[in-house]
Amino acid sequence: MNLTVFLPALLKGALVTLEATLLSAAVALVVSVVVGLVRLSRFRLLRGAALVYVEIFRGTSALVQLFYFFFVLPIFGIDLSPMAAGVIALGLNFGSYGSEVVRAAVLNVPRGQHEAAVALNYPPGLAMRRIIFPQALAAMLPPFGNLLIDLLKATSLLSLITIGDLTFAGKSLVQSQGHVTAIYTLVLVFYFVMALMLGRLMQAAERRVPGATAGGGR
Amino acid sequence: MGADPRQPILRMQGVSKSYGAVQILRGIDLDVEAGQRIALIGPSGSGKTTLLRLVMTLETPEDGTIEVEGELLGLRRVGDRLVKDSGAHLRSVRGKIGMVFQHFNLFPHMSALQNIMDGPVHVRGLSKDQARERALDLLAKVGLRNKADSLPRQLSGGQQQRVAIARALAMEPKIMLFDEITSALDPELVGEVLAIVRELAHETGMTMLIVTHEMGFAREVANRVLFMEGGHIVEDGEPEQVFGNPRSDRTKAFLGAVLHR
Ligand SMILES: Nc1ncnc2c1ncn2[C@@H]1O[C@H](COP(=O)(O)OP(=O)(O)OP(=O)(O)O)[C@@H](O)[C@H]1O
Ligand SMILES: [Mg+2]
Numbered sequence: 001m002n003l004t005v006f007l008p009a010l011l012k013g014a015l016v017t018l019e020a021t022l023l024s025a026a027v028a029l030v031v032s033v034v035v036g037l038v039r040l041s042r043f044r045l046l047r048g049a050a051l052v053y054v055e056i057f058r059g060t061s062a063l064v065q066l067f068y069f070f071f072v073l074p075i076f077g078i079d080l081s082p083m084a085a086g087v088i089a090l091g092l093n094f095g096s097y098g099s100e101v102v103r104a105a106v107l108n109v110p111r112g113q114h115e116a117a118v119a120l121n122y123p124p125g126l127a128m129r130r131i132i133f134p135q136a137l138a139a140m141l142p143p144f145g146n147l148l149i150d151l152l153k154a155t156s157l158l159s160l161i162t163i164g165d166l167t168f169a170g171k172s173l174v175q176s177q178g179h180v181t182a183i184y185t186l187v188l189v190f191y192f193v194m195a196l197m198l199g200r201l202m203q204a205a206e207r208r209v210p211g212a213t214a215g216g217g218r
Numbered sequence: 219m220g221a222d223p224r225q226p227i228l229r230m231q232g233v234s235k236s237y238g239a240v241q242i243l244r245g246i247d248l249d250v251e252a253g254q255r256i257a258l259i260g261p262s263g264s265g266k267t268t269l270l271r272l273v274m275t276l277e278t279p280e281d282g283t284i285e286v287e288g289e290l291l292g293l294r295r296v297g298d299r300l301v302k303d304s305g306a307h308l309r310s311v312r313g314k315i316g317m318v319f320q321h322f323n324l325f326p327h328m329s330a331l332q333n334i335m336d337g338p339v340h341v342r343g344l345s346k347d348q349a350r351e352r353a354l355d356l357l358a359k360v361g362l363r364n365k366a367d368s369l370p371r372q373l374s375g376g377q378q379q380r381v382a383i384a385r386a387l388a389m390e391p392k393i394m395l396f397d398e399i400t401s402a403l404d405p406e407l408v409g410e411v412l413a414i415v416r417e418l419a420h421e422t423g424m425t426m427l428i429v430t431h432e433m434g435f436a437r438e439v440a441n442r443v444l445f446m447e448g449g450h451i452v453e454d455g456e457p458e459q460v461f462g463n464p465r466s467d468r469t470k471a472f473l474g475a476v477l478h479r
Contacts, residue, residue, distance in 0.1 A: 115276050116323035120337040120389055121313045130340055134327050 006173060006186060013169025014190050020086060020155040020165060021198075025148055027091025028098050032144075035095060036102025037128070050099070057096035063157050065089045070161040086158040094151050101143045105136035138209050145202030149195045156191075166190055225288050227252040227425050228273065228393055233282035235268055242268045244449040245282065252392070255419050255426040257436035257457070260446035261472060266429040269446070270395045273427070274317045278302070286314050286393070313342075316391030320398045322378045324370040330357065330381045331366040334388045342389065349388075356384035360414050376407030383414055394418075396428045408432070415439060433476060437461050445469045 038050040057065065069085040080088065109132050117127035159168035170187035174180050228250040235243040242265045250256060258266045271277045273284060275292045283300070284291040291311050294303040303311075325333050334353035338344040344352070357363045360380035362373075370378050379399055386394060396415065400408040412435050418424060419439050430436050436443060436457070443460040445453040445468075453460055453469045464470045 110323075112319065112321055112323040113325065115274075116319065116325070118276055118312075119274055119315075119317040119319075120385070121309050121341050122337070123309065123341075126340055130336060131325055135325075 002177070005177065006179075006183060009169050009173055010166065010183075010186055010190055013164060013166040014194065016164050016168075017152070017155050017166040017191075018194060020083065020090070020158055020163065021148075021152045021194075023083075023087040024090035024094065024151055024155065027087055028094035028147070028151065029144075031091060031095025032098025032102050035099035036106065039099060039103045040106060054096045054099055057093050062090070062093045062154060063160070065093055066157055066161060082158070082161050082163045086155070086161060086163055090151060090154060090157075094147055094154070097147055098144065101140050101147070102136070105139040106132060108139055109135045138206075141202060141206045141209060145199060145206075148198050148202060152195055152198060153191065226250055226285075227287055228427075229285040229288075230269075230273075231283050231285075233269075233272060233279045233284060235265075235272060235277060235279050242449050243272070243279075246449075246451060248444075248451065250393070250425060250427070252425055253423045254442050255440045256428065256442045256444055257440035258427060258429045258444050258446060259431075259433070259436060259472070260444075260452075264446040265449045266446055267397055270317065270397050270427060270429060273393075274315060274395055275308070275312055286311050291315075313389065314392040315395065316386035316389055316393070317395040317397070318379070318382050318386050318399050320402050322370070322375070322382045322402075324378055324382055324385070326370050329367050329369055330362060330373065333370070333381055334385045337385070338388050353384070353388055356387055357381075359417075360384045361410070374407060375403045376410045379403065379411045380414055383411075383418075387418075391424075393425045393427065396426065396430070398429050398431065401431060412439075431476070433461070433473070445472065447472070 035050045035053060038046050039054070041047050041050075066086060066089040069080060069089040070082065073080060073085070106128075113131055113135065114127065117131050122131065155165055156167035158165050159171065164172075166187060170183050173183050177183070226249040228248070230246050230248040233243060233246040233248075234241065246269065258269065260266055268277065272279055273291070278292060283293060289311050290300070290303070292303050292308060293300045294307060324330075325336070328336060331350070331353055334356055335346070335349045338349040338352065339346055354363065354366065357366055360383060362377060362380055362384075365373060365377060365381075370381070373381065383399075399415070400411050403411065412432065415426075415428070416435075416439055419426065428436065428440060438457075440457050443453075443455060443457050444451050445460060445464070445466070447468055453464060453466045455465070459465075460469065461473065464473060
């Protein structure tokens with residue numbers, strides 16, 4: 001067993017995993033907010049389209065979605081790099097869950113807050129930006145934290161579309177060096193440490209967002 | 219528009235409202251003159267809150283119209299039909315109305331000062347400096363100059379309600395609606411909030427619609443009293459007359475019950 005070979009290889013894979021996680025999270029975050037708000041829109045057609053998206057991406061396998069973006073889209077002339085296909089697929093997949101988090105958190109802001117905004121003559125968009133969304137944010141962060149860690153683990157799927165992530169690095173090492181137990185244990189430890197770090201990051205974010213809602217009226 | 223000094227500042231014509239099958243307001247006709255301070259009294263469920271909420275556009279009437287200084291509120295005339303209004307016109311009319319709620323409804327993520335400044339800056343387009351100066355004046359007026367940076371949850375109920383009054387005033391409405399603004403407060407905090415409204419009444423001559431169960435306060439602050447029951451305005455008169463010599467037996471019975479409790 002040769003740690004000086006294993007560790008650099010795994011570390012390199014871990015960086016790719018981290019990159020994929022953060023890029024997918026950025027896509028998922030934007031999708032979550034946009035789709036979550038569109039689901040609450042006044043316009044029925046927009047609401048319907050957003051619901052269809054959510055149902056499709058929640059209701060089908062993430063792995064198959066990934067294969068779709070990587071293997072099927074090129075047939076229609078859309079050629080994505082492995083990382084681009086992976087980030088888009090995971091971003092859209094997790095965005096469908098995230099949009100439900102956003103929707104629920106926004107719906108949970110007490111009615112009195114909307115009414116105060118009307119009484120102060122805020123236009124709807126401004127009320128959402130200044131009053132409703134900032135309060136909903138506090139409720140979104142814990143479930144977003146869970147999704148982020150799920151996303152980290154889900155990036156291991158990317159090893160199946162030729163991306164050299166942590167899982168891929170582990171698999172390659174096992175193929176070339178053996179030591180199945182040692183290597184896969186190390187891979188688990190790497191994932192675990194990264195999950196721990198992301199968890200801490202989210203906790204820090206939660207502390208910076210005021211806890212909202214207390215005394216907000218109904 | 220607004221030129222005729224005799225034009226009522228608020229006019230409700232045949233306004234009805236139901237929740238499901240239950241009719242709450244039954245064809246309310248009401249003209250309010252500028253400077254009137256109207257106390258709305260009546261038994262629980264008589265429709266007092268609903269009336270205020272309609273004027274604030276928090277509810278839509280299924281029948282009738284509401285006009286502010288001669289302009290339709292929440293409705294727009296298209297040909298000879300009335301359609302729901304939104305956008306700039308709605309806001310130009312609604313901006314003349316402000317409301318203070320029973321449960322304050324302060325924004326919990328903003329300090330007292332930010333609660334008061336946010337609307338003036340983002341809705342009315344004042345500069346931050348102007349809005350801050352004005353907000354600090356208003357905080358001083360409600361006796362909370364030293365609480366500018368407190369979050370709502372760090373304030374007592376009475377203090378929160380005083381901030382809420384300052385917040386509504388910062389938008390410079392012409393008509394203020396108060397819906398039982400002291401009924402969520404501990405008894406010892408009621409006085410400080412009523413004192414603010416009393417002062418406002420005597421200093422500004424602002425038009426007010428005040429829903430209250432505090433009959434002493436109603437009698438003292440209002441210059442017109444409406445008694446509501448079952449979705450109707452049953453009695454409408456000066457405080458002396460309504461409290462001292464009610465015309466309707468129903469008003470008499472209600473006042474008898476609340477005053478001699
Ligand atoms: N959103 C709603 N849905 C259904 N019914 C409602 C709703 N809002 C109010 N009501 C009903 O309408 C009736 C009149 O309500 P309203 O709040 O206007 O009375 P009120 O005169 O303000 O009474 P109170 O003195 O108790 O505040 C009540 O019976 C109430 O239960
Ligand atoms: Mg009421």
